[in-house]
Amino acid sequence: MTSSPGADARLRFSKMHGAGNDFVVLDLRDCTPPPDPQFASRLADRHFGVGCDQILTIEPPRSEQAVASYRIWNADGSDAGQCGNGARCVAAWLVRDGAAAAHFLIDSPVGVHAVEQLADGDFAVAMGVPRFEPAQIPLAGFAHAREEYFLPLQGESVRFGAVSMGNPHAVIEVGLVDAAPVERVGPLMQQNPSFPQSANVGFAQVVDHGHIRLRVYERGVGETLACGSGACAAAVVLMQRGRIGRDVRIGLPGGELRVRWPADDAEVTLSGPATFVFEGEWNP
Known part of the structure; x- marks a missing residue:
């Protein structure tokens, strides 16, 4: 040892x-x-x-x-x-x-x-630079990157985005983050064979074009008060969908972070x- x-x-x-x-x-x-x-x-x-x-x-x-x-x-x-x-x-x-x-x-x-x-x-x-190709995340069972994926979990279909920020992330957009099923869906996503290296699972609520709220169920930890790479992942997934702008505030249970992504081929900057x-x- x-x-x-x-x-x-x-x-x-x-x-x-x-x-x-x-x-x-x-x-x-x-x-x-x-x-x-x-x-x-x-x-x-x-x-x-x-x-x-x-x-x-x-x-x-x-x-x-x-x-x-x-x-x-x-x-x-x-x-x-x-x-x-x-x-x-x-x-x-x-x-x-x-x-x-x-x-x-x-x-x-x-x-x-x-x-x-x-x-x-x-x-x-x-x-x-975020990576969206399934093989780079890694996300099994999908040949090409999609804006949104669907995964059956215990009788329900979960819609999510996926990206690598140097570690794998799944991002689920929710209407109200306080009511998100973090403790139930987070582990189920992590244990699913579609994520061979598990994943950090984020639950994101769009407040307005420059502000989202986020909770993250992390690999090897569980839900944390904040997740920096998870904030980046949630931001870039929602930016690609046009749901938010390219410079946003991320409200997490433990505080606030800022994520900027000026273009699809640019680096993401995390501040806090x-x-x-x-x-x-x-x-x-």
Whole structure:
């Protein structure tokens, strides 16, 4: 089994959140091995560990111009391909550490991302170009991208959009997000064979042309207070349908994010807060 950081000693960490999506941040730039799944799930446990939705490990850069790289571990110990709220928290951590200034690049598990610290203290992260082809999501059983898909789930047909933001997303438009069947439909979508790598399932309500409300049932976590990549996914799916404009506010249970997508072949930019909660040591 791969050794884990702090397995035989106290583990220093930062607790952070982005609009309520909370993280334990570990500095592994000294090439300390990343957590194995069992260690990660213990650390993320809200009763017996520190508690978080995801663990973020900050590691040496993989590309020439990046200041650092990061990886993401879900609360159940599985690894994640992307996390928009986590990217902003990593950015804020690096700025506070002195490793980065107002404009810089960071490496995620899926690519290189430009970061900007905004005047109000928020961070904007370029999240890449969304991918809609079913094979790239991945979404099984469909040969070509569609604006809307239909999937039978326990006797009902669920209509959804699908996209990859570096991780798979299903987006279901609802009339009232507060009444959305998140806890029932979310797991059913994730377990369906059409999503061979599971999916983050978003339930989006269009408030007006520049504002949507969103709840997300995440892979390896369950419903979270905010999901950055889920906000991007919901926005681009609804933008392609003409339901909203190209610059929108995303209201989530834990706060508000902003998503901009100027053109279909452009990168999506996610903006929002990155908040330090406390510093600590965990004695595993």
